[in-house]
Amino acid sequence: xxxxxxxxxxxxxxxxxxxxxxxxxxxxxxxxxxxxxxxxxxxxxxxxxxxxxxxxxxxxxxxxxxxxxxxxxxxxxxxxxxxxxxxxxxxxxxxxxxxxxxxxxxxxxxxxxxxxxxxxxxxxxxxxxxxxxxxxxxxxxxxxxxxxxx
Numbered sequence: 001x002x003x004x005x006x007x008x009x010x011x012x013x014x015x016x017x018x019x020x021x022x023x024x025x026x027x028x029x030x031x032x033x034x035x036x037x038x039x040x041x042x043x044x045x046x047x048x049x050x051x052x053x054x055x056x057x058x059x060x061x062x063x064x065x066x067x068x069x070x071x072x073x074x075x076x077x078x079x080x081x082x083x084x085x086x087x088x089x090x091x092x093x094x095x096x097x098x099x100x101x102x103x104x105x106x107x108x109x110x111x112x113x114x115x116x117x118x119x120x121x122x123x124x125x126x127x128x129x130x131x132x133x134x135x136x137x138x139x140x141x142x143x144x145x146x147x148x149x150x
Contacts, residue, residue: 028132029079031143032117034124037062042142048084050127052094053104058125066107067119067128075113079129082145 031047033039039059042050049055050064058064069075077088084091095106110116113130120126121138128139135141 028144028146029075029082029129030132030135030141031127031129031145032120032135032139033058033127033142034120034122035138035140036124037126037140039140039142044083044143044145047127047143051080051083051107053098053106058127062125065119065123065126067110067116067126068107069112069116069129070109071112075129075131079145082147 031042033042037058046055050058051066051068056064068079073088080086080088080091086094095104098104099106108119110119110128113134116128116130117134117136117138120128129145130139132144
């Protein structure tokens with residue numbers, strides 16, 4: 001009986017002690033562009049306007065090709081939470097309204113982070129997002145997104 005209580009107590013404590021480390025590693029995301037785009041940094045508002053279809057240009061003369069990961073859905077949900085502070089269901093509703101009214105096309109979807117990196121690296125106007133630790137030499141990070149500390 002004492003062993004069962006000890007295991008239960010340990011199980012209750014473990015998620016609390018592991019969560020902050022996991023949150024730090026998985027909490028930050030980076031908006032990425034092709035290094036040849038000429039873009040060196042973006043503000044949160046500029047990124048928001050591109051990913052929400054309000055701006056069609058990455059910079060003057062360069063059409064933006066926003067890409068988002070279809071899987072894992074948790075990455076996409078976290079990205080929109082960090083960027084626009086909206087749940088993914090609201091973002092989907094927003095895009096459905098724009099799409100069916102003919103006002104804009106939603107971002108191109110990729111299967112995963114690796115495909116996002118490949119698409120951004122291969123297209124000068126592409127802009128996407130990946131976890132902070134996935135950025136490599138093929139792309140350029142222009143905006144780091146993370147939740148402010150409480």
